Amino acid sequence: MITLHHLRIGRSLFCAWLLEELHLEYELKEYFRNPKTFRSQDDLKSVHPLGKSPIIEDGSLMLTESSAITTYLMEKYDSENEFHPCREKINTWAKYTQWLHYPEGSAFAPLLIDMLLQRTKDSSQRLNEFSSGEIVLHLNYIQEELGNNDYMLGNFSAADISIAYVIGVADTGKHLAPYPKLLEYLTRCKNRAAFQKAKLRVVE
Numbered sequence: 001m002i003t004l005h006h007l008r009i010g011r012s013l014f015c016a017w018l019l020e021e022l023h024l025e026y027e028l029k030e031y032f033r034n035p036k037t038f039r040s041q042d043d044l045k046s047v048h049p050l051g052k053s054p055i056i057e058d059g060s061l062m063l064t065e066s067s068a069i070t071t072y073l074m075e076k077y078d079s080e081n082e083f084h085p086c087r088e089k090i091n092t093w094a095k096y097t098q099w100l101h102y103p104e105g106s107a108f109a110p111l112l113i114d115m116l117l118q119r120t121k122d123s124s125q126r127l128n129e130f131s132s133g134e135i136v137l138h139l140n141y142i143q144e145e146l147g148n149n150d151y152m153l154g155n156f157s158a159a160d161i162s163i164a165y166v167i168g169v170a171d172t173g174k175h176l177a178p179y180p181k182l183l184e185y186l187t188r189c190k191n192r193a194a195f196q197k198a199k200l201r202v203v204e
């Protein structure tokens, strides 16, 4: 059975969401952040040297990085291509891959900087200018690309789990007011039965 190592609060909820979409059974192991630093603690670091979640174990495999975990789960458990396009449809597959990696690779960094600035009440002008400009750039891009579709590729795919995570972070940072379509998208994603199931089990 798969084990999901979940640091409260964090993005491993989104990994649980994918496991629920796939109807996979999983054992959940929970960890808590240091209340002062908000970082992970020795218990998670004893599982993996980075001490960052999500981490999954599946048999002898231990895997980190949300997008790599998604790719692995798709390869192993989505043989009917319900949640990811097959590689023969190379252009659709390439766009799927872009949306899968874009949140961690590009869109999350300015949101993280902004989160840290808000949390520490730091007012570094340079960081503020960088993060606010980049956040607008990325949110405009995602909303534009979503267009009138329900999901990034039209139908729901595992890449939506990556995008919904980053849109959720933008929502927490109070950046979504000018982006009604992204707010609707986030609600649509979170209303999925599998997300609701994951949320009941994986406490944020």
Ligand SMILES: N[C@@H](CCC(=O)N[C@@H](CS)C(=O)NCC(=O)O)C(=O)O
Residues within 6 Å of the ligand: 007, 009, 010, 011, 012, 038, 039, 040, 051, 052, 053, 054, 064, 065, 066, 067, 104
């Ligand atoms: N790029 C990694 C990021 C993992 C990560 O930073 N996870 C956060 C939780 S959302 C974490 O474990 N933070 C604890 C720490 O860095 O001390 C991924 O996509 O899985």
